[in-house]
Amino acid sequence: MTSRSRKPVGSREVRPDRGIPEATIARLPIYLRALTGLADRGVTSASSEELAGAAGVNSAKLRKDLSYLGTYGTRGVGYEVSYLRYQIAREIGLTQDWNVVIVGIGNLGLALAKYSGFASRGFCVAALIDTDPSRYGEKVAGLEITPLDQLDRVVAECSISIGVIATPANNAQNVCDRLVAAGVSSILNFAPIVLNVPEGVDVRKVDLSIELQILAYHEQRKANSVVDLEAGAL
Amino acid sequence: MTSRSRKPVGSREVRPDRGIPEATIARLPIYLRALTGLADRGVTSASSEELAGAAGVNSAKLRKDLSYLGTYGTRGVGYEVSYLRYQIAREIGLTQDWNVVIVGIGNLGLALAKYSGFASRGFCVAALIDTDPSRYGEKVAGLEITPLDQLDRVVAECSISIGVIATPANNAQNVCDRLVAAGVSSILNFAPIVLNVPEGVDVRKVDLSIELQILAYHEQRKANSVVDLEAGAL
DNA sequence: ACGATTTTGTTAACGCGTTCACAAACTCCT
DNA sequence: AGGAGTTTGTGAACGCGTTAACAAAATCGT
Ligand SMILES: NC(=O)c1ccc[n+]([C@@H]2O[C@H](COP(=O)([O-])OP(=O)(O)OC[C@H]3O[C@@H](n4cnc5c(N)ncnc54)[C@H](O)[C@@H]3O)[C@@H](O)[C@H]2O)c1
Ligand SMILES: NC(=O)c1ccc[n+]([C@@H]2O[C@H](COP(=O)([O-])OP(=O)(O)OC[C@H]3O[C@@H](n4cnc5c(N)ncnc54)[C@H](O)[C@@H]3O)[C@@H](O)[C@H]2O)c1
Numbered sequence: 001m002t003s004r005s006r007k008p009v010g011s012r013e014v015r016p017d018r019g020i021p022e023a024t025i026a027r028l029p030i031y032l033r034a035l036t037g038l039a040d041r042g043v044t045s046a047s048s049e050e051l052a053g054a055a056g057v058n059s060a061k062l063r064k065d066l067s068y069l070g071t072y073g074t075r076g077v078g079y080e081v082s083y084l085r086y087q088i089a090r091e092i093g094l095t096q097d098w099n100v101v102i103v104g105i106g107n108l109g110l111a112l113a114k115y116s117g118f119a120s121r122g123f124c125v126a127a128l129i130d131t132d133p134s135r136y137g138e139k140v141a142g143l144e145i146t147p148l149d150q151l152d153r154v155v156a157e158c159s160i161s162i163g164v165i166a167t168p169a170n171n172a173q174n175v176c177d178r179l180v181a182a183g184v185s186s187i188l189n190f191a192p193i194v195l196n197v198p199e200g201v202d203v204r205k206v207d208l209s210i211e212l213q214i215l216a217y218h219e220q221r222k223a224n225s226v227v228d229l230e231a232g233a234l
Numbered sequence: 235m236t237s238r239s240r241k242p243v244g245s246r247e248v249r250p251d252r253g254i255p256e257a258t259i260a261r262l263p264i265y266l267r268a269l270t271g272l273a274d275r276g277v278t279s280a281s282s283e284e285l286a287g288a289a290g291v292n293s294a295k296l297r298k299d300l301s302y303l304g305t306y307g308t309r310g311v312g313y314e315v316s317y318l319r320y321q322i323a324r325e326i327g328l329t330q331d332w333n334v335v336i337v338g339i340g341n342l343g344l345a346l347a348k349y350s351g352f353a354s355r356g357f358c359v360a361a362l363i364d365t366d367p368s369r370y371g372e373k374v375a376g377l378e379i380t381p382l383d384q385l386d387r388v389v390a391e392c393s394i395s396i397g398v399i400a401t402p403a404n405n406a407q408n409v410c411d412r413l414v415a416a417g418v419s420s421i422l423n424f425a426p427i428v429l430n431v432p433e434g435v436d437v438r439k440v441d442l443s444i445e446l447q448i449l450a451y452h453e454q455r456k457a458n459s460v461v462d463l464e465a466g467a468l
Numbered sequence: 469a470c471g472a473t474t475t476t477g478t479t480a481a482c483g484c485g486t487t488c489a490c491a492a493a494c495t496c497c498t
Numbered sequence: 499a500g501g502a503g504t505t506t507g508t509g510a511a512c513g514c515g516t517t518a519a520c521a522a523a524a525t526c527g528t
Contacts, residue, residue: 021515029444030444060516063478073475073476074523075475075522076474076523076525098446098453100446107349110345114341117443161453162446185456208422208440210263211438211440213328215396215421215422216328217259218420219436220327281504281505282506297508300506301506305507308506309494309504309506312504
């Protein structure tokens, strides 16, 4: 598998790294998970077809995606699970752990804080922030809830680069501004608003109402097409 | 072959409704939210530029998106907020309320069950399902937690067409199968696995670890480019 | 040693989504 | 009424992502 055609690692040549499409990036974590699943079941090698099946995509897309990273497979054989897994993890940046701060420890923030699944995927919840004085000092999953005005200190001390916003929508922009001011440059936003951030800061939003509304649209169409069929049958 | 050739039209393709691109569908809820925000602030009319600003997209895209629904604006004037809002809501299927069942009332399921924001966006959490006998009958937000084996009855009685899966990953496919068997045809999945569903069933997944990993990738690239710059400056 | 078989890596075609740019349609002012 | 100004709706160009298809490279059997 590790034939002689390695990579010109270290050399500052035409960076193969430069142009990984965003759509591919978004699928790499899925491949990573599929590979982890295979590894857990003792599988050591897999073809693009098998991997694609486990990831829920077609094999042409999977191969194309992997080709942006390098040539980590062996023709006629497939991919070595653990090797490919490492390469993808490295590409995503999961050879290090990332520290995360959660701001807003209400219903949702609490669930996130208690969730054990982040740690195994390279993320460490390092701080919990709220503005409700009655909650200061309360311990959740071994971490104390800390006042918002200590955000700067906490972000610096824990080397936090990722922030999660789980406050009500009306505070979210303010919280976002403070996160950015504290040095956070990646934000995962659960509040249902459009955040404004300066250049260089990445925002991803998770909006559950939107997901439900998209489902509702298709649900309605399904219902209508049934009506159409019945009407057409008359 | 693009030129004037409209569509393969085929049988009876008169419906303007038929061909709304998926990407547009995914943005309609954002426009809806922006319109609601404007309406709340007493704004009765808005240009595509204003609306686009509130929605975080550019105005050309917004106009194109709206053009798939119909011609609801007035040239030289803009869009009437309440009228457009109604038209979008109708298109998405929000003139009716949709009943939702949440399966798996743990950390996350609990947060979802308690969330008050769904009701105002056309969704009614109508049932809570778990398999932990010690939780049966427990009330959350006015609803009793119900055993999984009553899923069929509950789905039928409450006319539920949307299911939310918030169980551990190892049970999620089983839960999914049971939801489908019970008649649910739209599923929002929080478990980190790829669900297999029959034709006609829509699945959307919300995967927080993936979101964080995408952020981590960009974070790493930002860090690397700083290193590159410093190295280049020598 | 070599042809048959498998499966990757990649090129080229295709399709979808975004953006540009402008005629058409409206309001307002004189 | 008519001209100036505004803003929509949309055709066309463009770019990105997906898919199909196949040559290249590996293994296997004889
Ligand atoms: N709970 C859900 O399932 C759910 C679903 C979809 C979206 N959301 C969104 O997620 C966000 C949180 O929802 P929730 O149900 O957890 O709300 P919540 O009201 O239960 O919790 C909000 C928490 O944020 C804290 N807070 C308020 N202002 C703050 C500030 N400026 N800085 C730090 N903390 C602050 C509050 O003290 C509270 O603890 C909301 O924007 C909501 O719309 C939640
Ligand atoms: N909590 C989070 O913030 C978070 C974040 C990302 C992903 N997730 C995913 O969401 C899912 C739920 O996470 P959680 O933290 O709430 O887990 P949890 O363990 O707190 O809750 C799971 C609940 O599901 C119930 N359950 C188990 N099997 C069931 C079945 N067959 N039918 C019905 N109910 C069943 C359990 O009794 C429990 O109440 C998991 O798949 C997790 O990976 C959670």
